[in-house]
Amino acid sequence: MNGLYIKNVNTGLKVGDKVPKQDPANPGNVGIWVEKQLKKNGLDLKSKGIDIPNLSVELKTRNIHATSAITICRMKKDDIISLDFKKSFVHDCLENLLVIKYDDDINEIVSIEVHNLTRIPIIYQLFDQCYTGARNSIVREDTTECTARVNKGALAYFEFKKDSDDYQFRISNTGLSKVENFKKSPGLKLFEIIQ
Numbered sequence: 001m002n003g004l005y006i007k008n009v010n011t012g013l014k015v016g017d018k019v020p021k022q023d024p025a026n027p028g029n030v031g032i033w034v035e036k037q038l039k040k041n042g043l044d045l046k047s048k049g050i051d052i053p054n055l056s057v058e059l060k061t062r063n064i065h066a067t068s069a070i071t072i073c074r075m076k077k078d079d080i081i082s083l084d085f086k087k088s089f090v091h092d093c094l095e096n097l098l099v100i101k102y103d104d105d106i107n108e109i110v111s112i113e114v115h116n117l118t119r120i121p122i123i124y125q126l127f128d129q130c131y132t133g134a135r136n137s138i139v140r141e142d143t144t145e146c147t148a149r150v151n152k153g154a155l156a157y158f159e160f161k162k163d164s165d166d167y168q169f170r171i172s173n174t175g176l177s178k179v180e181n182f183k184k185s186p187g188l189k190l191f192e193i194i195q
Contacts, residue, residue: 006057011037011100045059062100064101064103068173069157072094074167075088077138084135086128099112122182127155138158138167155172
């Protein structure tokens with residue numbers, strides 16, 4: 001990645017803007033709507049690679065009531081094996097992660113925030129450990145356990161997609177909350193993040 005440090009993205013959206021109701025048959029419909037709005041507002045989104053390449057920003061939309069892990073990106077097995085964390089697509093996506101959260105109960109945006117998850121040494125170290133631990137499982141061809149466990153829970157892990165040859169790098173819902181809380185209270189100690 002080119003090392004850009006992005007603090008804010010002019011999305012043209014704001015907290016309180018209405019979003020469509022999440023469609024149970026197509027749960028990605030709100031994310032698709034957000035992408036269309038960003039394109040209307042002049043951002044150049046791509047379907048492959050980093051979502052907004054000229055800013056080095058990866059886009060994620062998230063229902064605040066979601067409990068599942070959030071997929072950060074997909075990688076091929078050979079790329080995972082050959083690339084350490086710092087040179088990986090996972091690292092690139094975590095560098096400037098634009099997260100737009102919405103509340104599906106009231107159909108509106110509740111937060112728009114850029115997370116620079118490779119800029120905070122403790123968080124960088126945790127993601128490096130998760131990536132490396134999962135990568136080592138993949139190298140051993142242990143696809144049943146590609147989760148790098150940090151203390152009692154998994155912060156992030158690779159999940160193999162049986163219908164393709166891709167692995168998804170995912171951050172657990174608890175892990176995402178803890179990372180966001182750490183950003184708000186940087187005085188927290190490492191053990192408080194990963195318990």
